[in-house]
Amino acid sequence: MTGATAPVAIDGVGSVSSVTFVTSVTPVVAEISAIEASLFAFVVLTALATAFARDVLAAVIIFGAYSLGMAALYTFYRAPDVALTEAAVSAGVTTVLLLLTLAKTTRIDHEAAFESVNYPAAGAVGLLFAGLAVTMADVPAVGSPDAPVWGNPDVSQWYLAETYARTGVENTVMAVLAAFRGFDTFGEAVVVFAAGIAALIVLRREVFA
Amino acid sequence: MSVVDATLAAGYTVGDFLLVVAAGFVILAIGMLYRAVKGPTMQDRVLAVNVLGTNTVVILAILGAALGEPTFLDIALVYALLNFLMAIAISKFTVERGGVL
Amino acid sequence: MSDADASDRDADAGRGGDAETADVDSSASAGRLDSETRQGPPYTESQVIMSTVKVVAPFAFTYGLFVTFHGGGSPGGGFQGGAITAAVVFMIAFAFGIESTRQWLANTVVVALAVGGTLVFAGLGLVPVARGGAFLQYDLLPLPYLDPVKYGMEAVEIVGIAPIVSGVLVGLFFVLARGFNGEGSGPPIGERGYLGSTSEDAEPAADGTDETDETDDPNSGSAGQPATDGGAR
Known part of the structure; x- marks a missing residue:
């Protein structure tokens, strides 16, 4: 079954990339729904506010709000594993650890609410953004069945079809993490472990307690 | 012909309606964001983030219903349980700086 | 729980079961x-x-x-x-x-x-x-x-x-x-080695004459210390 769809998918990929490059981004913009547009606005606003907030504590608080929007966005794009990670790590861990770090450092009271813009840095970021935005015209639309990441019968469809038969678990994300690329996950776990040791070394302590 | 009948006849489903409702909640969140960013005192920001968290729980639940994915409620549950932690962490920090935190 | x-x-x-922080400078x-x-x-x-x-x-x-x-x-x-x-x-x-x-x-x-x-x-x-x-x-x-x-x-x-x-x-x-300096646990950063003393081994370090002698001797300073401290040194 997957083999039969292979030539169709490859043809679709080629035609979609050429067509979208010619017709620019206008049809893509028209397809954005209200929930997507509002979530994007929320995320961009919180990200800008985090970057420009003068007070570090305010920046941490707004960063918590940013993660709320990102989790909703991940959820809308049907990536519940990523959304769950975002929820658990940001709401539970990152904010608390950042606040603890703030409590151990000195916080300066600022008069102004926002940072002044550093124009060379802003120009560099703008150039990077423009360079990335050029490539957006070639990216297939979200949820497009012709997208290479979805239509490829040898990768995505293979994992979705074969996960349960080969591993016995239903969550493909977990199967990929723990079985198909288990050595990478082992490296990630060791990185987390090394992060704890690095914190001990940086803070010059030998015990966590 | 009522509004509901008209929308149903036009081919819109309950899921579409719920997505519009979720978008409305996100717009409310953007309004609340003003208080989180501007908020003259930290208490304003704490309250704003708490309301934003509750709002997100509602948005996630609506998204789960609209997209037909009951597992999205798991994420909403995580936020419902951990939003409280974020609120008390920030509020303890602001009440007595250098205290427990 | x-x-x-x-x-x-x-x-x-x-x-009063606060054994670890009992010797900590409260000021x-x-x-x-x-x-x-x-x-x-x-x-x-x-x-x-x-x-x-x-x-x-x-x-x-x-x-x-x-x-x-x-x-x-x-x-x-x-x-x-x-x-x-x-x-x-x-x-x-x-x-x-x-x-x-x-x-x-x-x-x-x-x-x-x-x-x-x-x-x-x-x-x-x-x-x-x-x-x-x-x-x-x-x-x-x-x-x-x-x-x-x-x-x-x-x-x-x-x-x-x-x-x-x-x-x-x-x-x-x-x-x-x-916190960084352990909130009064052990001597200041400048006076200790790369991996500084913690509150548990601050007392044996004060008894010994020299810090470097103590680290060379495997028997000293190990009494009453948690195993993690002795192993890390």
Whole structure:
């Protein structure tokens, strides 16, 4: 079954990339729904506010709000594993650890609410953004069945079809993490472990307690 | 012909309606964001983030219903349980700086 | 952990079981909510926070375990479940005092979680290698009566990744709450070695004549110290 769809998918990929490059981004913009547009606005606003907030504590608080929007966005794009990670790590861990770090450092009271813009840095970021935005015209639309990441019968469809038969678990994300690329996950776990040791070394302590 | 009948006849489903409702909640969140960013005192920001968290729980639940994915409620549950932690962490920090935190 | 246990333990810690911080210079941390000068009566927090944490923490802990154990059938897995479980510890620490939580969850427990998870993960990967397969080739795991692939993956998630994440996050929380200079534990940074003294071995270091002599002698300074300190030096 997957083999039969292979030539169709490859043809679709080629035609979609050429067509979208010619017709620019206008049809893509028209397809954005209200929930997507509002979530994007929320995320961009919180990200800008985090970057420009003068007070570090305010920046941490707004960063918590940013993660709320990102989790909703991940959820809308049907990536519940990523959304769950975002929820658990940001709401539970990152904010608390950042606040603890703030409590151990000195916080300066600022008069102004926002940072002044550093124009060379802003120009560099703008150039990077423009360079990335050029490539957006070639990216297939979200949820497009012709997208290479979805239509490829040898990768995505293979994992979705074969996960349960080969591993016995239903969550493909977990199967990929723990079985198909288990050595990478082992490296990630060791990185987390090394992060704890690095914190001990940086803070010059030998015990966590 | 009522509004509901008209929308149903036009081919819109309950899921579409719920997505519009979720978008409305996100717009409310953007309004609340003003208080989180501007908020003259930290208490304003704490309250704003708490309301934003509750709002997100509602948005996630609506998204789960609209997209037909009951597992999205798991994420909403995580936020419902951990939003409280974020609120008390920030509020303890602001009440007595250098205290427990 | 029941609610009554937590509050009892908290009360004990507040009354004078504060062995670790007993020798800490109290002037450095005077005025802190968790310092022993203000912790004469049991650590108290706002009634709202304490009672809400008593209600919420068991549910959040159970949910963290659910996310960990049910990662194969629903979103989640070891990383997310470990993070939620660690967040429960943060919650308890906010409500009942970081020092009390530090004594409840000793350094040994935190380190055992992180190290044990890493060792279990590495062991599960290396057992198939020893049997002539590849790293993490689950079907070579010697599991009788069970599907080795499925239960090997679950073991990696539950016994491997989740303890690593929760242990490291709780450890980060404790070590960040202690601060850079340990809040009066041990001499200032300039007077100690690269891995500075902690509050436990500050006293033997003061008895010895020289710091470098002590590190050369394997027998000195080890009496009464936790094993982790002696091993790290």
